[in-house]
Amino acid sequence: xxxxxxxxxxxxxxxxxxxxxxxxxxxxxxxxxxxxxxxxxxxxxxxxxxxxxxxxxxxxxxxxxxxxxxxxxxxxxxxxxxxxxxxxxxxxxxxxxxxxxxxxxxxxxxxxxxxxxxxxxxxxxxxxxxxxxxxxxxxxxxxxxxxxxxxxxxxxxxxxxxxxxxxxxxxxxxxxxxxxxxxxxxxxxxxxxxxxxxxxxxxxxxxxxxxxxxxxxxxxxxxxxxxxxxxxxxxxxxxxxxxxxxxxxxxxxxxxxxxxxxxxxxxxxxxxxxxxxxxxxxxxxxxxxxxxxxxxxxxxxxxxxxxxxxxxxxxxxxxxxxxxxxxxxxxxxxxxxxxxxxxxxxxxxxxxxxxxxxxxxx
Amino acid sequence: xxxxxxxxxxxxxxxxxxxxxxxxxxxxxxxxxxxxxxxxxxxxxxxxxxxxxxxxxxxxxxxxxxxxxxxxxxxxxxxxxxxxxxxxxxxxxxxxxxxxxxxxxxxxxxxxxxxxxxxxxxxxxxxxxxxxxxxxxxxxxxxxxxxxxxxxxxxxxxxxxxxxxxxxxxxxxxxxxxxxxxxxxxxxxxxxxxxxxxxxxxxxxxxxxxxxxxxxxxxxxxxxxxxxxxxxxxxxxxxxxxxxxxxxxxxxxxxxxxxxxxxxxxxxxxxxxxxxxxxxxxxxxxxxxxxxxxxxxxxxxxxxxxxxxxxxxxxxxxxxxxxxxxxxxxxxxxxxxxxxxxxxxxxxxxxxxxxxxxxxxxxxxxxxxxxxxxxxxxxxxxxxxxxxxxxxxxxxxxxxxxxxxxxxxxxxxxxxxxxxxxxxxxxxxxxxxxxxxxxxxxxxx
Numbered sequence: 001x002x003x004x005x006x007x008x009x010x011x012x013x014x015x016x017x018x019x020x021x022x023x024x025x026x027x028x029x030x031x032x033x034x035x036x037x038x039x040x041x042x043x044x045x046x047x048x049x050x051x052x053x054x055x056x057x058x059x060x061x062x063x064x065x066x067x068x069x070x071x072x073x074x075x076x077x078x079x080x081x082x083x084x085x086x087x088x089x090x091x092x093x094x095x096x097x098x099x100x101x102x103x104x105x106x107x108x109x110x111x112x113x114x115x116x117x118x119x120x121x122x123x124x125x126x127x128x129x130x131x132x133x134x135x136x137x138x139x140x141x142x143x144x145x146x147x148x149x150x151x152x153x154x155x156x157x158x159x160x161x162x163x164x165x166x167x168x169x170x171x172x173x174x175x176x177x178x179x180x181x182x183x184x185x186x187x188x189x190x191x192x193x194x195x196x197x198x199x200x201x202x203x204x205x206x207x208x209x210x211x212x213x214x215x216x217x218x219x220x221x222x223x224x225x226x227x228x229x230x231x232x233x234x235x236x237x238x239x240x241x242x243x244x245x246x247x248x249x250x251x252x253x254x255x256x257x258x259x260x261x262x263x264x265x266x267x268x269x270x271x272x273x274x275x276x277x278x279x280x281x282x283x284x285x286x287x288x289x290x291x292x293x294x295x296x297x298x299x300x301x302x303x304x305x306x307x308x309x310x311x312x313x314x315x316x317x318x319x320x321x322x323x324x325x326x327x328x329x330x331x332x333x334x335x336x337x338x339x340x341x342x343x344x345x346x347x348x349x350x351x352x353x354x355x356x357x358x359x360x361x362x
Numbered sequence: 363x364x365x366x367x368x369x370x371x372x373x374x375x376x377x378x379x380x381x382x383x384x385x386x387x388x389x390x391x392x393x394x395x396x397x398x399x400x401x402x403x404x405x406x407x408x409x410x411x412x413x414x415x416x417x418x419x420x421x422x423x424x425x426x427x428x429x430x431x432x433x434x435x436x437x438x439x440x441x442x443x444x445x446x447x448x449x450x451x452x453x454x455x456x457x458x459x460x461x462x463x464x465x466x467x468x469x470x471x472x473x474x475x476x477x478x479x480x481x482x483x484x485x486x487x488x489x490x491x492x493x494x495x496x497x498x499x500x501x502x503x504x505x506x507x508x509x510x511x512x513x514x515x516x517x518x519x520x521x522x523x524x525x526x527x528x529x530x531x532x533x534x535x536x537x538x539x540x541x542x543x544x545x546x547x548x549x550x551x552x553x554x555x556x557x558x559x560x561x562x563x564x565x566x567x568x569x570x571x572x573x574x575x576x577x578x579x580x581x582x583x584x585x586x587x588x589x590x591x592x593x594x595x596x597x598x599x600x601x602x603x604x605x606x607x608x609x610x611x612x613x614x615x616x617x618x619x620x621x622x623x624x625x626x627x628x629x630x631x632x633x634x635x636x637x638x639x640x641x642x643x644x645x646x647x648x649x650x651x652x653x654x655x656x657x658x659x660x661x662x663x664x665x666x667x668x669x670x671x672x673x674x675x676x677x678x679x680x681x682x683x684x685x686x687x688x689x690x691x692x693x694x695x696x697x698x699x700x701x702x703x704x705x706x707x708x709x710x711x712x713x714x715x716x717x718x719x720x721x722x723x724x725x726x727x728x729x730x731x732x733x734x735x736x737x738x739x740x741x742x743x744x745x746x747x748x749x750x751x752x753x754x755x756x757x758x759x760x761x762x763x764x765x766x767x768x769x770x771x772x773x774x775x776x777x778x779x780x781x782x783x784x785x786x787x788x789x790x791x792x793x794x795x796x797x798x799x800x801x802x803x804x805x806x807x
Binding site for chain 1: 545546547548549550551552609704705706707708710715718720721722723724725727739769771772773776778779
């Protein structure tokens with residue numbers, strides 16, 4: 001009998017090995033990951049999505065106005081609405097998990113450089129179907145960027161493309177389809193977060209798939225996107241120093257540097273938890289050190305410095321990478337230093353399992 | 363009694379047989395788990411580049427054939443468990459398992475290495491000479507007694523793993539800075555009952571010291587008849603905790619199952635008779651083969667001698683290398699250094715065209731899986747392998763003699779990021795070997 005008991009004792013865990021660790025509720029002395037996640041969820045993620053959803057809705061509305069009454073005023077209005085919507089996208093772009101992942105938000109809204117040939121082919125065909133692999137870089141903000149700023153060299157020319165041009169009707173329809181998709185996806189993800197927030201906050205463990213692990217992973221991924229995709233690739237860092245201006249995020253409207261700043265600010269804001277509990281407090285609680293000082297301070301200082309260097313880049317970035325190369329290079333160097341802090345030091349200090357996601361590529 | 367008498371003392375074969383059954387069962391479960399988790403695809407089919415071991419470049423993944431290999435491995439594990447075509451099954455399992463492990467050092471785990479060793483040793487042991495399908499088919503092959511030395515081989519191997527794991531913990535960071543437990547434990551503050559204490563530094567020290575003591579003492583406590591049961595109780599608690607706290611997969615269960623070997627033979631005979639009853643297994647006709655003793659061949663003695671000679675030297679080879687072992691990792695693998703350090707790294711690879719002087723940054727994520735990139739970021743030999751791969755890629759792109767450099771930063775046990783590799787050294791010109799890697803920068807305390 002004893003033997004059987006022992007055998008059961010040793011085999012029992014085998015049967016249970018697939019069961020997940022239970023979340024135990026208990027009072028916390030100093031720091032509580034759940035409180036941090038609640039703060040980030042309620043005070044950063046939800047407002048960011050609601051802003052994004054509202055501005056995407058406004059873009060869609062302004063596109064409809066423009067299509068109904070194409071004129072200089074309505075064109076300027078829709079162009080402004082586009083810039084605001086694109087800028088409001090950057091803060092939520094960091095949260096590429098949960099509802100955003102299900103809606104394939106990043107892949108649907110921000111693949112650049114946009115494929116102008118495919119866009120023009122769709123317009124010529126009178127097609128407004130945005131599905132399919134061939135259309136992956138023919139939709140989203142970069143496509144609107146092209147349609148509202150890049151189809152002609154000035155606003156008069158652009159207006160003509162939507163009024164007198166032979167394909168004006170098709171072009172209007174295509175623009176409308178993209179704007180509608182952006183707006184629909186934005187409100188879908190924004191609404192989904194209302195219920196996903198609970199899941200997000202409660203995954204407060206340290207295992208693979210925990211919210212802290214996912215957030216750190218996304219911060220890293222996002223930051224490397226700034227360094228590589230938003231700045232590095234256009235600057236020619238991956239092409240033996242040959243700049244590629246047309247690979248900037250908003251090539252036609254020329255707000256790429258502003259977008260990068262917005263994105264970086266959002267990462268800084270998440271790190272600080274706005275005015276509430278954030279990763280800085282977590283690191284302080286863990287007493288994480290960096291060269292004699294605190295790691296929280298080191299990262300905070302560095303993220304602020306990067307912001308400064310990005311703000312110094314004059315838009316359009318596509319011009320700055322040629323004419324103001326030194327300024328862009330300085331920003332790039334600081335971005336690289338920050339990657340080390342986020343990827344090695346932050347990840348290593350938290351003791352949380354991080355699974356790296358695959359790159360979307362470019 | 364002298365050593366020879368102890369080693370040749372006839373004992374019942376039952377402990378070896380339950381060991382075989384448990385090993386086969388746990389391996390079968392592990393293989394199934396591995397396949398069901400989708401890891402065959404993620405780790406052995408999807409990547410385009412693999413970090414092979416030095417001297418084992420010829421080991422290549424088999425594409426979708428990997429599934430066949432895993433099926434074969436699972437089948438072999440099952441055959442080991444039931445003792446069917448045992449010799450072939452154990453050879454097949456050892457070869458298949460080791461082949462998979464040799465494909466990519468990204469996936470190196472001490473416990474995989476342990477499984478390779480155990481399955482290797484099992485090839486030469488008469489673990490299916492009793493209570494197996496083989497003996498059911500050929501009852502005349504049955505042996506009910508073996509010399510104690512046979513069990514001693516497996517006991518020594520298991521004991522060696524714990525003991526070296528304990529020795530490895532006797533370092534400054536582990537004992538006097540409570541690193542890396544000081545980083546890992548606070549993360550688990552929501553652990554049932556005792557989690558609230560994990561924030562406190564003394565707990566990290568307590569766990570560090572107690573686990574070092576545990577690893578060093580457990581082999582001896584298991585060997586002693588008087589202490590084996592309480593020792594096993596402690597072992598269960600220890601492995602259950604490591605399972606709950608850290609993401610270490612099947613290892614705790616493997617050790618929980620295999621250390622039953624140290625229990626007295628009456629325990630194992632009891633288990634086997636229960637199993638016989640359960641499966642209506644017709645017991646071997648004792649009348650015809652009473653207490654037949656298995657006589658090992660001389661060959662086994664030589665083999666075991668060489669094996670343990672290597673086993674004792676391998677973990678000590680690090681002494682031959684200069685610098686901080688945890689920093690350089692030269693002589694780190696195959697040494698039972700388990701959960702010893704917290705390391706994080708970031709690399710920026712650059713390729714320069716010597717003809718024009720133009721520089722290009724290479725993002726590892728473009729060629730490696732996120733997991734490969736992460737494992738590479740702190741391991742010099744992998745960084746070198748990747749640099750050679752980039753060299754080849756850019757030669758194909760038409761650059762003659764590309765200069766490949768890496769700007770590399772690593773943090774070790776909360777040290778803060780430090781430069782890891784000399785950023786001026788052209789890694790494409792550095793050869794992989796067992797010699798010290800002189801392009802590594804020393805660890806700045």
